[in-house]
């Protein structure tokens with residue numbers, strides 16, 4: 001699972017249906033099922049993470065898989081070991097899957113080309129964050145009862161450095177929604193006209209009639225200096241506030257992949273408002289990652305085809 005571009009719309013719907021099944025399991029008093037008993041997953045996070053790492057760990061454990069977490073500072077990467085040698089070392093321990101987050105775009109692909117086990121991309125540089133886009137899709141799907149056609153999503157903020165924006169543009173378009181982008185010119189990708197989106201520089205106009213706004217934080221760890229003259233001016237011009245929601249479509253919902261910087265890309269009260277689905281995104285993240293671990297870790301096994309059919313859902 002390297003990016004959502006490898007999935008067709010039916011495969012996306014199958015993942016979302018599987019995740020909906022696991023959402024129900026996550027609402028039970030006892031949330032553990034034996035589905036992946038005996039399987040092992042390495043969580044190799046060479047960049048910081050709260051949501052993605054914890055939810056993959058929780059997802060694996062709820063499916064009874066054994067999970068092993070490795071961070072950059074606790075690994076031999078800091079002693080000069082290469083990513084390739086680290087990956088081959090992990091593979092020698094025979095895990096069924098490796099979940100990787102890395103600051104280099106293409107790191108997950110690099111591993112997938114060298115390893116036999118399943119590789120799941122948990123975010124690579126500014127390239128892709130497929131599991132985030134899928135959990136966002138599950139959040140939209142629940143909000144819109146599965147119907148993305150005719151819906152418009154505004155993605156707001158630092159588009160240039162955002163893997164979340166890239167994966168969401170691909171996935172939302174695939175599912176039939178329209179996508180708008182808004183942000184300062186210095187935080188737009190080099191050729192936004194080549195993306196299947198409408199581009200706005202005025203936030204007020206960008207919000208008119210939208211069914212959802214997805215706010216993004218400034219990815220300062222990926223930015224060169226000098227892209228923004230002043231943080232307060234950025235917040236005034238591109239920070240989402242209650243006034244912007246007045247021109248949006250009725251029922252417009254607010255998403256944010258997190259972590260949020262209150263008062264910068266989004267007004268603090270709005271982040272906590274009834275329109276905000278930010279914590280539902282986190283909840284959906286566990287279910288989507290359970291679905292992905294289940295589907296990818298069982299695909300090569302004899303029971304895979306049965307396990308992936310709706311009637312063969314794990315109990």
Ligand code: CP
Pocket residue numbers: 048049050051052053123132257258259
């Ligand atoms: N959305 C997201 O990837 O958050 P984390 O960096 O906390 O995992």
